[in-house]
Structure formats: C-alpha cells, structure tokens
Amino acid sequence: MNYFSTSFTLGILGGGQLGKMMLYETRKWDIKTHVLDPSNEAPCRIAADHFQQGNLMDFETVYNFGKKVDVLTFEIEGVNIEALEKLESEGIKVYPSAATLRNIQDKGIQKQFYKDHQIPTSPFKVYKDKYALNEAIVRKELHFPFVWKSCTGGYDGKGVSIIREAEEVIPLSEGACIAEKLIPFKNELAVIVARNPSGEVKTYPVVEMEFHPEANQVEYVICPARIDDAVAEKARALATKVSEAFKHVGLLAVEMFQTEDDEILVNEVAPRPHNSGHYSIEASYTNQFEQQIRAILDLPLGNTDSKVAGVMVNLVGAESHTGPVVYKNIEKILAMEGVTPHIYGKKETRPFRKMGHVTIVNKDLNKARKIAEEVKKTIKVVSK
Amino acid sequence: MNYFSTSFTLGILGGGQLGKMMLYETRKWDIKTHVLDPSNEAPCRIAADHFQQGNLMDFETVYNFGKKVDVLTFEIEGVNIEALEKLESEGIKVYPSAATLRNIQDKGIQKQFYKDHQIPTSPFKVYKDKYALNEAIVRKELHFPFVWKSCTGGYDGKGVSIIREAEEVIPLSEGACIAEKLIPFKNELAVIVARNPSGEVKTYPVVEMEFHPEANQVEYVICPARIDDAVAEKARALATKVSEAFKHVGLLAVEMFQTEDDEILVNEVAPRPHNSGHYSIEASYTNQFEQQIRAILDLPLGNTDSKVAGVMVNLVGAESHTGPVVYKNIEKILAMEGVTPHIYGKKETRPFRKMGHVTIVNKDLNKARKIAEEVKKTIKVVSK
Structure with missing residues (x-):
C-alpha cells in the first residue's frame, strides 16, 4: 500500500491533543487524514485534511465516517464499538481492532482479561451497580480501604477513588464498577508497546511517575525510570505479554505498579499514544506518534531508544x-x-484541565529533573 | 505580547515546504497563522489557520495580506519589498526587516554589502545586463573561468553557472548578474545564525556539504562538519558577524567556502530556515523552525547544540x-x-524537483553517514 502523497486516507476518531500530535506526523509524511470529534473547536480542527463534527458514541456517525477511510484508528477509547465491528466486517482496517477495544473499554472486562491470561494485577471484584457495591460493604465481603473504579468513562483521574470508609461511597456514580485491593507500591511505572499487524513488537524504555510527596498527584514523568535494570526488564517483558494477549495493533500504554517486594502488577492500559509517552517527541529516536502511524500502517517500527533523558x-x-x-x-x-x-490549543482554562505539557531533555537525567522543578514552579496556567 | 492560544496572528509569505515545517511549530504552540502562496496546492494549504492564494511579488496582495497580521515573516526571498516597507511604516512588525531583505534579495547588492562591511567573499564584478557582461569579456576585463550568478531569482542551484568559455554565456539569462572569481575550496560549509529583536544571538554548529565525487552535486549535509575546531570557530564567528552586519532578525543561513589555506569566504546567505538546517528537526535541542519562531517573536533563543549527529x-x-x-x-x-x-506533499514529481528529505541520526557520525549512503541507494522518487 502506498500511503505517501496519495489518496490513501487515515481516519482518526477523536480530535483532542493526542490526535493533534499525531497529525504532526501525518503532515510530515503527507498522509491524508479525516478526523471526527464532537467539538467544533477540537485541537485537530486544522491540520487534518477533513474535519467532521460528530458524536463518537453514535453508531451511524462513526460508521458513516469510517466508510470513507482506508484505515481507522482512535485517540480516545470512548467510541462506538458496534460501528467498528461493522466496518471491520466490511473490509475497513480498524487498528486497534474492535475485539481488542472490547477487552479494554470496560474496566471490569479488562481486569477479568488479566485474570484469564495470568497477567499479574491487584485482586478485584466487579459490581454491576452501586447497589451491589453497597450490599457487598454491608455484608462485609468488601473491606476498607479499597480502590473504586467506574467500569466506563474514566479519564484523567476521573472515575477512580480510594474509599476508606462507608461515607465516601455516597458521591460515587451509580454504574458498574470494580473494587480493587489497595496495593502499597514503591513506584508507578509505564511502558509503551508498539505492535504492527505483521507482529513486529518494540517496547519503549520504562518511565516512572514521580508523585508529589503530599498531594499524591503525578508531578513528573521521567524517562528512563530510576529503577534497577532487572525491574525494568521485567516491566518491559510484562508489557509485551499484555500487548500480545490483547493481540493489540498500534501503541499500548501499560501502566504498572512496582510493589514493595519488586513485583510488577498491571494497573490498566490505554490502547493509544499516552501522556506517559509525550517525552518521546523530544527524547526518543522515534516519537510515540510516529510509532503509532508506523504500527497501524504496518510499516517497520522505529528505534524506541532515547537520544537523551526526558522529564x-x-x-x-x-x-x-x-x-x-x-x-x-x-x-x-x-x-x-x-x-x-x-500548547494543546484549548482557548479556555478550567481548574485542573489538561492544557498542555512541557518536556525537559538533557544528557543528564538529574539536571533534567532539576530544571523540571524550576519549570513547574515558574509557569502558571491562569485566566485573563 | 501573548502569542499562545490568543488572537495574535503570524503571517507567512510563501507556503512551501519551509513554511509547512514552520507550521509544525506554530501548531505546537497554538500560534495563529495566515499563509500567502501563489499555488492553491501549496504544502501549507492545511495546518495554517488561514490560507490565501496570491502573488508574492504583487504590492497590493502582499500589503493587504500583511495588514491583517501582527508579525510578518517570509519563507522565500522573492516577495514584494515595497509592500513590506509600507507595512513596517504602518506599525506591522516585519522580520527579517525590509531593509535586511533589500541587502540580500539582489545578489549584486548582497556581494557589495560584504565588500562594504569587510566580510571576506570571493572577488566579483556586477554587470547590469548580459550586454555589459559580454562587453567585459570582449574587452578581456573578465577572464575564464568565472562563476556567473543572476542577481535575482536564483534558487536551488538555478541562476548559477560556472563559465569556462565564451560559448557558455549564450544560454544565460539577460538580466543583471555578477561574475565571481572561481575559488578552489576544500569544503562548502554553512552556519545558521538566530538573532532576535532584543539582540540575543546563537549559532548552530557548522554543517558540511559533502559533494558527489563525480557529479559535483551536494549529496549529504553533515552535522557536525568534519573540520578542525579552529576552522569551525572561525566559521561561526564569521556567520555571527554577517548576521549582525545585516541587523538580521530571525534565522540567517550563511553558506561559506573553506579555501585550501583554511580561509573562510562567505558565498551567500538565505534569510530564513534553510535546507542545511533540516537535520536539526531530529538532531538538535531546538530545531531551526522552532528557533525561527522564537527569534521573530522576540522569545528567548533555544539551545542550538545537537543531541546526536545528523546527516x-x-x-x-x-x-x-x-x-x-x-x-x-x-x-x-x-x-x-x-x-x-x-515528505513535502507535492503530488507531482519532475526530474530534480525537491520532493522531501531524509534525516539520519546516530550517536556515531560515521554510522549515520554510512546509513545515509544506504538510504540514498535505496529510496527513489519516481512517477506511477
């Protein structure tokens, strides 16, 4: 297939910042794109060859959009899977596939998938609604503290809570959820795995999420993670296993916990370019967005090594x-x-809205980390 | 001035590949852009906030386009300078300035500028037309061989010829020209200088143009140049002097000859991002297009060092x-x-048309150079 400066068309469901950064790469290679997003002010509004406003969860909208492209991908998990299935059955290539997304989109199914495939993850129970969750608490089948996760719709820290007492259940949403054992961990790590339809697989180096000591919020994503080589190897091997279990095509970001005794547990995955891979634009030989394009177009995967350290x-x-x-x-x-x-291009700021990111690269990771601290202290996202 | 996600507008005259690569950076920072280009199929057609088709040499077109922007720049020298002057007089910031462009656009004036500012360059004479050139040959004031350059309109090797005998003058164009002494040189080098309106100046490392041993065509641009440190220092210092003499704002690519006895002579300059700086997208801490944006918006200049070697x-x-x-x-x-x-996005190929470029980066320059040779042997730009 000839993708470069031809009529070949890549469709992207979702037109947010991930799509926007993916479009730098389609522009670099002159690959024609169509983008669908509910917002007419989506960051992908320009730079796509064709932008369409529409509901990503609506069968007809997604199906009709997908019929006009050669390969379809998504930059957000919340898309209509039935439409993807129908498109696949009609010969449109959808990567990652509808079947893969089915195993990921619902966090209850995702956790069960790990269990079924002997992929280490924290112990959990699925509850079909809040009523069932409350009942389990009353019957003392479920003990505090636990981690509550909404099965669907979670994003950027929404849909996840640590529940330490019965009262904290009250504000939770009504829908299906999981309750996970709260695992004390040393580090939160992530590995991005790239896999193409031909089965070529590459992993990026392990990155580390450094938390604010008090606020318990991720402050820095650090590449490479400051962990033992043996732990890093284990994390990359586990991430590869997860990608292969899902028969995933494209990028899969695998978020993991390193426990006190150096076990690695899978927390959750995102079947697309990921915040934990943004450092790669400046630091890696092949950035995650170019790699995503290579993977879904079945091109050879690029070198995932870093030129320099990145924070x-x-x-x-x-x-x-x-x-x-x-x-x-x-x-x-x-x-x-x-x-x-x-700068992602959102014109309005709101408390905690993700407006952009900053990458700091340096040959010396410690210097990069120090400068990152300066950056964090200096720049402020405010309103006029 | 607040450039990011605001109504501030950067105007770009010219919508070719240089503009296209500049737009990756304006998108990265969500800076609003208007682009003017004669072709409706210009590579900048998408990714600019607003694209306008029009003649870059037409006063009214350029003036009216410029009136709607806050800062105006160009990615090609062939633009109407009178319009730039009028815009400047009405308070639009034009970078590089009309005055700088006046000293560069016409190669006769550019050479005279070097002479007036004690900037070493090969000896030359300016002729107001081909008739005057022929007369000088007949009177034996001009000796073969010499380098003929058209004063205007030269681009990508067009408008330059080595003249070894009288017959070779016949196909030359009629207009004003210069005749330069043919200088035997060891190396053709280039240095990109960035300068902002506040006067901050940075130079990129010296790059080397490696020529095909037989075809006498540039085959590889290599960074860093394989030359002595002392020569490199001299080249960077000379390039800085040239930029300051022109009171240049933005990027200035200074092409130079390293003579047999390690003198550095200025060949010519381009007041914009340049082919010799494309390696910087993958190899440098700050690529030339981001640097151009930083410079013309009077932002602090970025680090010009390389992370890795580039070819x-x-x-x-x-x-x-x-x-x-x-x-x-x-x-x-x-x-x-x-x-x-x-891939620049031109849909039609023609013999020798510049359709794209390939960058090869590696920690080891010699390895990058070897892979570059493989690349050159392998990829072919052909028609269907």
Missing part, C-alpha cells in the same frame, strides 16, 4: 481560574535549557 | 520521471536505524 510536566489549569487562557511566565521557561512547551 | 539527504525527483509521485522503497529506509523521511 515531562503536565500543564493543567490553576485552581480558581476559569476563562480565556494565559500561559504566565512561558517566556521564562523558554529561556531554560532543553525546555519545550506544548 | 541529511535531499529527496529529488528521479530523471525521466514526471507525474504522480511514488516514493519507491520508502518502507525499506524506514527499517533502517535512526531514519526519518520528510
């Missing part, structure tokens, strides 16, 4: 600021060594 | 192929280590 900081809207966005002090961080901000 | 190969249309383009064996070069093709 990534998310740019989220400051608390108590809502309105037209201002990136305060951005010129100050541009004066720091090896600093690249990425 | 660049141009992708030009194969001889005797005209028509819809096919990048033959592109999947083979994608399997080679550290190889990134860039």
Whole structure:
C-alpha cells in the first residue's frame, strides 16, 4: 500500500491533543487524514485534511465516517464499538481492532482479561451497580480501604477513588464498577508497546511517575525510570505479554505498579499514544506518534531508544481560574535549557484541565529533573 | 505580547515546504497563522489557520495580506519589498526587516554589502545586463573561468553557472548578474545564525556539504562538519558577524567556502530556515523552525547544540520521471536505524524537483553517514 502523497486516507476518531500530535506526523509524511470529534473547536480542527463534527458514541456517525477511510484508528477509547465491528466486517482496517477495544473499554472486562491470561494485577471484584457495591460493604465481603473504579468513562483521574470508609461511597456514580485491593507500591511505572499487524513488537524504555510527596498527584514523568535494570526488564517483558494477549495493533500504554517486594502488577492500559509517552517527541529516536502511524500502517517500527533523558510536566489549569487562557511566565521557561512547551490549543482554562505539557531533555537525567522543578514552579496556567 | 492560544496572528509569505515545517511549530504552540502562496496546492494549504492564494511579488496582495497580521515573516526571498516597507511604516512588525531583505534579495547588492562591511567573499564584478557582461569579456576585463550568478531569482542551484568559455554565456539569462572569481575550496560549509529583536544571538554548529565525487552535486549535509575546531570557530564567528552586519532578525543561513589555506569566504546567505538546517528537526535541542519562531517573536533563543549527529539527504525527483509521485522503497529506509523521511506533499514529481528529505541520526557520525549512503541507494522518487 502506498500511503505517501496519495489518496490513501487515515481516519482518526477523536480530535483532542493526542490526535493533534499525531497529525504532526501525518503532515510530515503527507498522509491524508479525516478526523471526527464532537467539538467544533477540537485541537485537530486544522491540520487534518477533513474535519467532521460528530458524536463518537453514535453508531451511524462513526460508521458513516469510517466508510470513507482506508484505515481507522482512535485517540480516545470512548467510541462506538458496534460501528467498528461493522466496518471491520466490511473490509475497513480498524487498528486497534474492535475485539481488542472490547477487552479494554470496560474496566471490569479488562481486569477479568488479566485474570484469564495470568497477567499479574491487584485482586478485584466487579459490581454491576452501586447497589451491589453497597450490599457487598454491608455484608462485609468488601473491606476498607479499597480502590473504586467506574467500569466506563474514566479519564484523567476521573472515575477512580480510594474509599476508606462507608461515607465516601455516597458521591460515587451509580454504574458498574470494580473494587480493587489497595496495593502499597514503591513506584508507578509505564511502558509503551508498539505492535504492527505483521507482529513486529518494540517496547519503549520504562518511565516512572514521580508523585508529589503530599498531594499524591503525578508531578513528573521521567524517562528512563530510576529503577534497577532487572525491574525494568521485567516491566518491559510484562508489557509485551499484555500487548500480545490483547493481540493489540498500534501503541499500548501499560501502566504498572512496582510493589514493595519488586513485583510488577498491571494497573490498566490505554490502547493509544499516552501522556506517559509525550517525552518521546523530544527524547526518543522515534516519537510515540510516529510509532503509532508506523504500527497501524504496518510499516517497520522505529528505534524506541532515547537520544537523551526526558522529564515531562503536565500543564493543567490553576485552581480558581476559569476563562480565556494565559500561559504566565512561558517566556521564562523558554529561556531554560532543553525546555519545550506544548500548547494543546484549548482557548479556555478550567481548574485542573489538561492544557498542555512541557518536556525537559538533557544528557543528564538529574539536571533534567532539576530544571523540571524550576519549570513547574515558574509557569502558571491562569485566566485573563 | 501573548502569542499562545490568543488572537495574535503570524503571517507567512510563501507556503512551501519551509513554511509547512514552520507550521509544525506554530501548531505546537497554538500560534495563529495566515499563509500567502501563489499555488492553491501549496504544502501549507492545511495546518495554517488561514490560507490565501496570491502573488508574492504583487504590492497590493502582499500589503493587504500583511495588514491583517501582527508579525510578518517570509519563507522565500522573492516577495514584494515595497509592500513590506509600507507595512513596517504602518506599525506591522516585519522580520527579517525590509531593509535586511533589500541587502540580500539582489545578489549584486548582497556581494557589495560584504565588500562594504569587510566580510571576506570571493572577488566579483556586477554587470547590469548580459550586454555589459559580454562587453567585459570582449574587452578581456573578465577572464575564464568565472562563476556567473543572476542577481535575482536564483534558487536551488538555478541562476548559477560556472563559465569556462565564451560559448557558455549564450544560454544565460539577460538580466543583471555578477561574475565571481572561481575559488578552489576544500569544503562548502554553512552556519545558521538566530538573532532576535532584543539582540540575543546563537549559532548552530557548522554543517558540511559533502559533494558527489563525480557529479559535483551536494549529496549529504553533515552535522557536525568534519573540520578542525579552529576552522569551525572561525566559521561561526564569521556567520555571527554577517548576521549582525545585516541587523538580521530571525534565522540567517550563511553558506561559506573553506579555501585550501583554511580561509573562510562567505558565498551567500538565505534569510530564513534553510535546507542545511533540516537535520536539526531530529538532531538538535531546538530545531531551526522552532528557533525561527522564537527569534521573530522576540522569545528567548533555544539551545542550538545537537543531541546526536545528523546527516541529511535531499529527496529529488528521479530523471525521466514526471507525474504522480511514488516514493519507491520508502518502507525499506524506514527499517533502517535512526531514519526519518520528510515528505513535502507535492503530488507531482519532475526530474530534480525537491520532493522531501531524509534525516539520519546516530550517536556515531560515521554510522549515520554510512546509513545515509544506504538510504540514498535505496529510496527513489519516481512517477506511477
């Protein structure tokens, strides 16, 4: 198949920042794109050859959009799977496949998939609704503390809570959920696996999520993770196993816990480019978005090694600021060594809204980490 | 000034591959852009917020386009300078300035500028037309061989010829020209200088153009140049001097000769991102297009050092192929280590048309150079 400067068309469901960064790569290779997103102000609005506004969960919309493309992918999991299945049955290539997405989209099914495939994960129970969850608490089948996760719709920390007492159940949403054992862990790690339809597989180096000591929020994504080589090897091998179990095509971001005794447990996966791989744009030989394109188009996968160390900081809207966005002090961080901000293009900021990210690269990881701290202290996402 | 996700608008005259690569950076920072280009199929057609078709040499077109933007730049020298001057007088920021472009656009004026500013360059004479050139030959004021250059309109090797005998003058164009002494040189080098309106200046490492031993055509752009440190220092210092003499703002690519006795002579300059800086997308901490944006918006300049060594190969249309383009064996070069093709998006190939480039990066320059040779042997730009 000839993709470059031809009428071949790649369809992308979702037009947010991940899609936007993917479009840098389709532009670089002059691959024609169609993008579907519910918002007319989506970051992918420009740079796609054709943009369409529409509901990603609507069968007809997704089906009709997909009929006009040669290969269909998504940058968000919340898409209509039945439409993907019908498109596949009619010969459209959908990567990752509808079957893979079925095993991932619902977190209850995803956890059961790990169990069925002997993939280490924290012990859990699935509850069909909040009523069933409450009943299990009353019957003392479920003990505090536990991690509650909504089976669907979770994103960017939404749909996940640590429940320490009965009262904390009250504000949870009504739908199906899982309750997971709260595992004390040393590190939260992630590995991105790339796999193409021909079966070529490559993993990126292990990255580490460094948490704020008090706020318990991810502050920095660090590549490479500051862990033993043996642990890193184990994490990459496990991530590969997960990708193969899912028969996944494209990028799969595998989030994992490193327990106190150096066990690796799979937390959850995202079947697409991922926040934990943004560092790769500046640090890696092949960035995750180019790799995604290579994988879904069955091209040879690129080198996943890093040229330099990378640290990534998310740019989220400051608390108590809502309105037209201002990136305060951005010129100050541009004066720091090896600093690249990425601005997603959302015109309005809201508390904790993901507005962009900043990558800091350096030959010396410790220097990059120090500069990242300066970046975090300096730039503020506020409203006018 | 607040550039990021605001109504601030950057205007770009010219919508070719340089503009296209600049747009990756404006997208990364969500800076609003308007682009003007004569072709409705220009590579910048998408990814700009607003694209306008129009003649870059027409006063009214350029003036009216420029009135709607806050900062105006160009990615090609052939633009209407009078319009730039009028825009400047009305408060639009034009970078590089009209005055700088006046000293560069006409090669006769550019050479005289070097002479006036004690910038070493090969000896030359300016002739107001071909008649005057012929007269100088007849009067034996001008001796063979010499280098003929058209004062205007030269681009990608057009408008330059080595003249070894009287007959070779016949096919030359009629207009004003210069005749330069043919200087035997060891190396052709280039340095990109970035300078912002506040006067901050940075130079990129010296790159080397490696010529095909027989065809006398540039085959590889190599960074860093394989030359002595002292020569490299001298070249960077000279390039800085040239940029300052021009009071240049933005990127200035300074092409130079290293003579047999290690003198450095300025050949010519381009007041914009340049083919010799394409390696920087993959190899440098700050690529030349991001640097251009930083410079013209008076932001702090980024680190010009390289993360890794880089070699660049141009992708030009194969001889005797005209028509819809096919990048033959592109999947083979994608399997080679550290190889990134860039496809400019021209749908039709013609003999020697610049259709894209390929960058090869590696920690080891010699390895990158070897892989570049493989790339050159493998990929072919042909028609269907």
